[in-house]
Amino acid sequence: MIINIEWADDSLKIIDQTKLPGKLTIRKLSCVEEVFEAIGKLRVRGAPALGIAGAFGLYLGLRNKRPTSRQNFLIQARSIASYLSESRPTAVNLQWALQEILDSISRSKKSNPEHLLNLVLEQAKLLLQDDINRCENISKHGIDLFKHRLTVLTHCNTGALATAGMGTALGIIFNAAQQGKIDKVLVDETRPLLQGARLTMWELDYHKIPAVLISDNMAAYAMQREMVDMVLVGADRIAANGDVANKIGTYSLAVLAEHHGIPFYVAAPLSTFDHSVPSGEFIPIEERDPSEITRIWNKLEISVPGAKSWNPAFDVTPAKFVSGIITEQGILFPPFEKSIKQLNYQVYQNQEELK
Numbered sequence: 361m362i363i364n365i366e367w368a369d370d371s372l373k374i375i376d377q378t379k380l381p382g383k384l385t386i387r388k389l390s391c392v393e394e395v396f397e398a399i400g401k402l403r404v405r406g407a408p409a410l411g412i413a414g415a416f417g418l419y420l421g422l423r424n425k426r427p428t429s430r431q432n433f434l435i436q437a438r439s440i441a442s443y444l445s446e447s448r449p450t451a452v453n454l455q456w457a458l459q460e461i462l463d464s465i466s467r468s469k470k471s472n473p474e475h476l477l478n479l480v481l482e483q484a485k486l487l488l489q490d491d492i493n494r495c496e497n498i499s500k501h502g503i504d505l506f507k508h509r510l511t512v513l514t515h516c517n518t519g520a521l522a523t524a525g526m527g528t529a530l531g532i533i534f535n536a537a538q539q540g541k542i543d544k545v546l547v548d549e550t551r552p553l554l555q556g557a558r559l560t561m562w563e564l565d566y567h568k569i570p571a572v573l574i575s576d577n578m579a580a581y582a583m584q585r586e587m588v589d590m591v592l593v594g595a596d597r598i599a600a601n602g603d604v605a606n607k608i609g610t611y612s613l614a615v616l617a618e619h620h621g622i623p624f625y626v627a628a629p630l631s632t633f634d635h636s637v638p639s640g641e642f643i644p645i646e647e648r649d650p651s652e653i654t655r656i657w658n659k660l661e662i663s664v665p666g667a668k669s670w671n672p673a674f675d676v677t678p679a680k681f682v683s684g685i686i687t688e689q690g691i692l693f694p695p696f697e698k699s700i701k702q703l704n705y706q707v708y709q710n711q712e713e714l715k
Contacts, residue, residue, distance in 0.1 A: 366524075373389070374387050377402060389417075396447050399414070399448055406522020445458055450643065502625075515606070547561055547564070595626050600637060604682060610675055614677040614681035627685075630689070640678065653671050
């Protein structure tokens with residue numbers, strides 16, 4: 361399996377996704393500033409992976425500061441967590457993971473900063489293993505949707521490169537392919553940063569799964585020609601009512617799928633649900649450098665000099681367009697306000713099982 365993110369040699373090691381598909385480069389992150397830069401520059405990306413990176417980033421920041429008392433340790437931990445949470449605002453997994461660790465050390469009766477530091481590292485490792493487990497369970501539940509061989513359209517990247525495990529939506533596709541239930545995968549290029557063309561196609565090629573790359577504006581025609589049996593995507597944040605924030609272009613796919621009578625499914629772990637947000641209109645949407653629009657992969661200029669552009673990185677798909685949400689606890693169906701409330705959010709806190 362592709363190992364995208366791991367703790368080894370006393371540092372965080374990631375696949376630098378800005379180098380793919382041309383070169384497989386492992387980047388070693390040894391301080392919190394390097395983690396912040398890696399998140400902001402999309403060297404590490406994908407909602408679950410961002411949470412894990414943030415957790416280890418918190419440890420690296422505290423390790424290098426060496427606080428001298430419990431109170432000072434907690435103050436510095438909150439400050440570093442706040443700093444890391446600003447690296448990317450939309451994917452809630454980052455804030456979730458940081459808050460999980462802050463809560464753990466706040467509850468701890470340990471007073472020695474060295475013991476608290478070890479606790480932060482232990483919690484970060486647990487979060488990494490937790491994500492591996494969640495991905496595996498999502499793939500097991502998602503396979504129930506494949507009653508026969510299907511052609512699936514997917515958007516952005518939701519595989520091992522976006523998680524610590526086998527992936528969310530793409531993890532389901534890998535599982536289905538192993539059971540002979542995938543005819544082929546249609547992969548949106550996912551402009552402007554081409555996560556589909558660069559990353560998803562790379563993963564599918566790695567696993568020898570039949571895949572066809574299409575430009576984002578071909579999806580409607582593919583559906584019209586009855587080339588798509590299912591749309592399967594990931595999520596960066598899911599509101600309490602089931603509205604889904606995901607990579608820009610997801611909303612248009614959902615509308616198209618609704619029009620053509622094609623099921624539209626979202627795959628995401630429980631860490632992606634945000635109960636503090638009642639609906640999608642309250643989800644913060646990251647806006648990135650406009651030059652990502654006017655250039656192809658930050659290299660080739662494709663517009664007139666000085667062209668203005670708008671570059672929201674995500675959009676929100678209303679729950680009414682979502683056929684179901686595949687989680688590690690099963691598949692949720694509408695009405696989502698009810699099914700989301702029935703989820704068990706105490707899974708991660710049962711840490712003995714993860715150890």
